Amino acid sequence: MTNPCIICVAITGSLPTKENNPAVPVSISEQIESTQEAFEAGATIAHCHVRDDKGKPTSDPARFAALKEGLEKHCPGMILQFSTGGRSGAGQARGGMLSLRPDMASLSVGSNNFPTRVYENPPDLVDWLASEMVAHGVKPEIEAFDLSHIFQAAKMHQDGRIKNRPYVQFVMGVKNAMPVDREVFDFYIRTVKRLFGEDVPWCAAGIGANQIVVNEWAISAGGHARTGLEDNVRLNRDELAPSNAALVRRAVELCGKYDRPVADFRQARQILELHAP
Template sequence: MSEPCIICVAITGSVARKSDNPAVPITVAEQVESIHASFEAGAAIAHCHVRNGDGSPSSDPEKFAALKEGIETHCPGMIVQLSTGGRSGAGRERGGMLPLRPDMASLSVGSNNFPTRVYENPPDLVSWLAGEMRTYGVKPEIEAFDLSHIFRAKEMAEAGELLGTPYVQFVMGVKNAMPVDREVFDFYVHTVHRLFGDDAPWCAAGIGRHQITLNEWAAAAGGHLRT
């Protein structure tokens, strides 16, 4: 018997703005509407960023609270995952919404390059974010931008820094980080099974045009999907 495939919807990354694509939902009402459509279509997890009025990334806890409430009202049972990613703020600001006790939050456990800069996740910030997630009962989704991040999650789990079995998301196709490569993808899956057990869930996200490829690979290999 195969498990049902969990679909995780990230309706807005933190980068696209209305000027790039007029269909990108910006306001909380637009986001809730878009997430609701995905929920009706079967998505189980909503991966959420919030934005300022001009479309720039925000980490305002009030915006996150409104979005979380909208999803809970309109999409009962949907898992709310709030982003603590670095595009929306610096340092501990990134975790300011964790007291809202969302079901999940993203957690980057290492650093890597992004297209034009360093994606900085210093060890003390990672530990602090993980601690906040423990305090508020938030399940982390480990964002693996590189292979060592999966091992780092293992070390953190062994040290009691993460609640339960780590849920790892492979992120591929970001320029200057890990490219979309089938052998690496297979090694990622193998590594998750080796470190966390054959039943450990995982998901995969491809950036931009790579999303379809990663969805196909993940669906065939028993992972969850990010759309």
């Protein structure tokens, strides 16, 4: 294959702590430094969360603004993707940072079970988040935790709530949600292509030890890959990942195995139909 592979690095998330792995970047400055290293290793999308002074997840727009400023300075051209996930806030607070106009933002279009709770994405909130993304020129990344989420994204695209060509990410391996199953994965790919077109770009993320499994599936199947300490803090059963960059380099090696060039930020922007920085 010759189509370039976009590598997304999920740098910190809402759950991992330094107790889980000392390399988890929590402060804004730590996140900027970690992302810069991952960018230099080959990542071209930074999936971003922010934490408060106690290390707890927050949707504080001021913190997102500080992170955005630092990443634009130290990772010029990198695609910035803000999380609107439900662990960082409630209701419309989850989208309070969209007015900062990041390149992209995550959009979960339906609810599902998480390890200890229901991940609630009620239709009125989904519609509001989608409308804010349209208003501020932010491209959504559809986070599909379930097959129904792909069909809902297709419906939203058809009626104009999602503009332009959608970008769907399959999230597999979350406890109580979709497990890592190759037949399901392959069906997801066929479904996305059937609903959105054969040339539509897509991505996949695996949680924990499944990260490297899903990375390989996605890269070998012509999709794009997400890695990073948000989803997985280990290189293997016996070794913690020393950095986000180490996980990115692991994905880069897989690209080499399958003769996939790693997309630079210009190629990634072209593939995702994003404007130049």
